[in-house]
Amino acid sequence: MAGHLSGDNGADADAGARVVRDCVRDCRVHEPCEEIPVRFLMAFAPEFKGVVAWINSPALTLKDLEGKIVLVDFWTYSCVNCVRTLPHLTATYEKYKQYGLVVIGVHTPEFDFEKDVKNVKKAVKDFGITYPVAVDSDWKVWSAYQNSYWPRQYLLSEQGELVWDHIGEGGYDEIEKRIRKELQRIGKTLPPMESATELKQGFFAQLRLTRETYLGSSRSEGFGSSSVCIKGSCHRHIDRYAEHDPDVVYLSGDWEQKPEFIEHAGSDEGHILQKFTAKEVNLVMAPAKKVCAVTVFIDGKKVTKENAGADVKAGKVVIDLPRMYRLFKSEKTEEHELKIVTKSDGLQAFAFTYG
Numbered sequence: 001m002a003g004h005l006s007g008d009n010g011a012d013a014d015a016g017a018r019v020v021r022d023c024v025r026d027c028r029v030h031e032p033c034e035e036i037p038v039r040f041l042m043a044f045a046p047e048f049k050g051v052v053a054w055i056n057s058p059a060l061t062l063k064d065l066e067g068k069i070v071l072v073d074f075w076t077y078s079c080v081n082c083v084r085t086l087p088h089l090t091a092t093y094e095k096y097k098q099y100g101l102v103v104i105g106v107h108t109p110e111f112d113f114e115k116d117v118k119n120v121k122k123a124v125k126d127f128g129i130t131y132p133v134a135v136d137s138d139w140k141v142w143s144a145y146q147n148s149y150w151p152r153q154y155l156l157s158e159q160g161e162l163v164w165d166h167i168g169e170g171g172y173d174e175i176e177k178r179i180r181k182e183l184q185r186i187g188k189t190l191p192p193m194e195s196a197t198e199l200k201q202g203f204f205a206q207l208r209l210t211r212e213t214y215l216g217s218s219r220s221e222g223f224g225s226s227s228v229c230i231k232g233s234c235h236r237h238i239d240r241y242a243e244h245d246p247d248v249v250y251l252s253g254d255w256e257q258k259p260e261f262i263e264h265a266g267s268d269e270g271h272i273l274q275k276f277t278a279k280e281v282n283l284v285m286a287p288a289k290k291v292c293a294v295t296v297f298i299d300g301k302k303v304t305k306e307n308a309g310a311d312v313k314a315g316k317v318v319i320d321l322p323r324m325y326r327l328f329k330s331e332k333t334e335e336h337e338l339k340i341v342t343k344s345d346g347l348q349a350f351a352f353t354y355g
Helices: 080-099 117-126 140-144 172-185
Strands: 017-025 028-039 053-055 069-075 101-107 133-135 152-156 162-167 226-230 233-238 249-257 262-264 270-287 292-298 316-319 323-342 347-354
Touching: 053 117, 069 080, 069 172, 080 101, 080 172, 080 347, 101 117, 117 133, 152 172, 162 172, 270 292, 270 316, 316 323, 323 347
Parallel strands: 069 101, 101 133
Antiparallel strands: 017 028, 053 133, 069 152, 152 162, 226 233, 233 249, 249 262, 249 270, 262 347, 270 323, 270 347, 292 316, 292 323
């Protein structure tokens, strides 16, 4: 379904209206859809109140940013759509900061482990983010903007007016054009614009991509495997099917479902299986007790070096921190069956994301 906001501040189309060019599922965005005009709920940006920490910068206020063109980006470090946006935002910041552009990343967590400032600092460093980042662990800034999506960018004038926004990954040329328009409006002479490398999404028209899949009870759509009770536990799952339905998660072994994640219990082997359609697969995981490990299988065979995601080494992934792990990549969008096998006690799995 297409995401939209209600409300009207009376501004004209250029000063308050914008167009949603993306489809939204579970507050994350990764495929195009028809354009839907909507309006901002406020004329001016709210203050950065309730920020628990600032990274790459001292604390900033709207007063500090007067005279600057500001791009505010809402993101979270386990969101694949956000992660794919970060290199473009960093490059745009480096290109235009000398002309008066300030990019502010507002890191609002989806999962509890993303509230930890230490984890956010590591993510900022790992992703090479050079612009200021506000750690919004209590959702104060998110709520003030009345935001609903990761990622989302808001463009502010030199007086703090909300002049435009963009939902979802992609659209980098349009974002840059809007930034340039605001900088030129305040008298900046800019170098020629070079077209950004856009994410190619034409295949969505021909082939359906598997949607993001949450494993915790608060957003899970259930499992295809059977759940039984054994002595001392009712968390045993059995997957005896030779064929598996597309996009359905099947569990085997002892998995306890919590609101945000499923957790593997004990040292007996267990697996998570899903038949998917995509070019890449990622899984948000965390170690509850000690470092965990999983082995990745594609279509019944250990994943090859050619198709292994960036976090897979010799078919295995070491889970030492709570974050998104890249498991599989391919040149083509097609159907495969993924199976993740583990004997690690305390392995937590939160959500699959696809690209």
